[in-house]
Amino acid sequence: MRVAVLSPELELTLEDRDRPDPGPDDVLVRMRSIGICGSDVHYYEHGRIGDYVVDSPLILGHESAGEVVAVGENVDDGRVGERVTLEPGVPCRRCEHCARGEYNLCADVTFMATPPDDGAFAEYVAWPADFAYTLPDNVSMDEGALVEPLSVGIHVARRADIDVGDSVLVTGSGPIGLLVMEAVRAAGATDVIVSDVVPEKLALAEERGADLTVDVTEHDLQTAVTEATDGRGVDVVVEASGAPPAVQGAFDAVQRGGSVVLVGLAPDGEVPLDTNEIIDNELDVFGSFRYRNTYPAALDLLADGAVDVEGIIDFDAAIDDVDAAFQRAQEPETVKGMIRLDSE
Ligand SMILES: NC(=O)c1ccc[n+]([C@@H]2O[C@H](COP(=O)([O-])OP(=O)(O)OC[C@H]3O[C@@H](n4cnc5c(N)ncnc54)[C@H](O)[C@@H]3O)[C@@H](O)[C@H]2O)c1
Ligand SMILES: C[C@@H](O)[C@H](N)C(=O)O
CATH class of the missing domain: 3.90.180.10 (Medium-chain alcohol dehydrogenases, catalytic domain)
Structure with a gap:
């Protein structure tokens, strides 16, 4: 063979x-x-x-x-x-x-x-x-x-405990970010913002139903998110780029008491973070590694046409x-x- x-x-x-x-x-x-x-x-x-x-x-x-x-x-x-x-x-x-x-x-x-x-x-x-x-x-x-990369998205949605009506920022519009968007919407998220640095990637996110896309080479992400959420910040940020500025920016875009899920792998894994900001705002921070027990759910979602x-x-x-x-x-x-x- x-x-x-x-x-x-x-x-x-x-x-x-x-x-x-x-x-x-x-x-x-x-x-x-x-x-x-x-x-x-x-x-x-x-x-x-x-x-x-x-x-x-x-x-x-x-x-x-x-x-x-x-x-x-x-x-x-x-x-x-x-x-x-x-x-x-x-x-x-x-x-x-x-x-x-x-x-x-x-x-x-x-x-x-x-x-x-x-x-x-x-x-x-x-x-x-x-x-x-x-x-x-x-x-x-x-x-x-x-089903494999969709599983990464489903595991993220489960880690974040996405609830009906949640607002979610996904940083990174590669395959993982785009399939995170599918999974969090299937879990009930209603407002999804996607950021990236490549216009073609953002155009695809928009075509696939993102409520707002932000090109961070041209716009300040925190300002865009603040305006889109009436000053609150999103309920959940999913960092799906691995880019250190996006990892840091995630903590500024989430609302007080919200959650940040890290799925993107930063090049050397070391990103300076303001830990006081995490404490003061009582943020939940989750790592999301691969997936478990997701294949049956992914296949049901696909069979039902609930995700693309x-x-x-x-x-x-x-x-x-x-x-x-x-x-x-x-x-x-x-x-x-x-x-x-x-x-x-
Ligand atoms: N934790 C896990 O289980 C798991 C599983 C699969 C992939 N990953 C990781 O997830 C990340 C995404 O995977 P992928 O296959 O979609 O990668 P990808 O490289 O195709 O996508 C990353 C996207 O992030 C964008 N980007 C770069 N800088 C950015 C910034 N500052 N802000 C917003 N977006 C920015 C890129 O333009 C690209 O579109 C990678 O780091 C990958 O290693 C983790
Ligand atoms: C989960 C899988 O898609 C990822 N690329 C890994 O090797 O961990």
């Missing part, structure tokens, strides 16, 4: 590998749609994210959907032919966090496309059957692949053109590229 492999020298090429055999508890999936995530692009450009270093060949990709073509001996063979999306992080299932259901905090997780664990840019992937979720008939393969994920895709490519697709994904205006294995 063909796989797209990133070498330690940062060359992304197609290789022939043996098709994997499913383990006893696995399904074997023929891949159909695989999204290109910002972290894939980061490995492609820099060869590392923090302590995770591409020091041996790595198959990228963790936003995936496909069709079950075989199952292991402990899996119901009625699953052959099912259309599925794969949840890319499989935890140890034994530690304290797994026992509590907070499996996104498991330190012994296998996460696709995170060194040394291979990902999904492959014609076939063998994966634990209970982390392969059946797609409803009206949910497409592309939507199935985008396909509208963030701006191009697709065949796996043979994976390197060109990654180059295009690097352009600042690009939101989401999708590799489709059935489009060849």
Whole structure:
């Protein structure tokens, strides 16, 4: 089978590998749609994210959907032919966090496309059957692949405890910010403001229903938010850019007693903050790391038409053109590229 492999020298090429055999508890999936995530692009450009270093060949990709073509001996063979999306992080299932259901905090997780664990840019992937979720008939393969970043948004909405009628500022209109917007609206938020530094990204946020967009290269964010909220500030800020000025600005845009959720990863993780401001205004500050127990909810939202994920895709490519697709994904205006294995 063909796989797209990133070498330690940062060359992304197609290789022939043996098709994997499913383990006893696995399904074997023929891949159909695989999204290109910002972290894939980061490995492609820099060869590392923090302590995770591409020091041996790595198959990228963790936003995936496909069709079950075989199952292991402990899996119901009625699953052959099912259309599925794969949840890319499989935890140890034994530690304290797994026992509590907070499996996104498991330190012994296998996460696709995170060194040394291979990902999904492959014609076939063998994966634990209970982390392969059946797609409803009206949910497409592309939507199935985008359940992964939508899950990031759903986890944010849950962390923030979004309530009906909440106002939310989302800083960053990349795939995560845009899908946070979908998730918080599905959870009941009624006023969503989105900020970014790239006009095309803001135009997309506006097209997708943002109540207000703010280009922070031209306008002061705090002033814009103050005017839009009759001087109160928003109930919740979700920081989804990782840009240090946006992290700092989040604390000025939220109302007293409000919440700030940090999901964007700052380049070195160190951002000076006014902690007295957090205390004086009694702010709740949450980190949001990946997701847990979100795939069933994401699939229900998609089946009900309660969220739109396909509208963030701006191009697709065949796996043979994976390197060109990654180059295009690097352009600042690009939101989401999708590799489709059935489009060849
Ligand atoms: N915590 C998690 O579980 C998790 C999961 C996925 C991604 N992430 C992180 O979330 C962030 C967003 O991911 P993405 O894939 O959407 O990334 P992205 O790079 O595609 O989007 C970030 C957006 O922020 C914008 N931006 C830059 N500076 C800004 C500023 N000062 N104010 C407002 N916007 C600004 C960029 O123009 C871009 O549109 C990244 O830092 C990523 O690493 C975290
Ligand atoms: C959660 C996932 O989308 C993210 N890129 C990560 O590796 O953590």
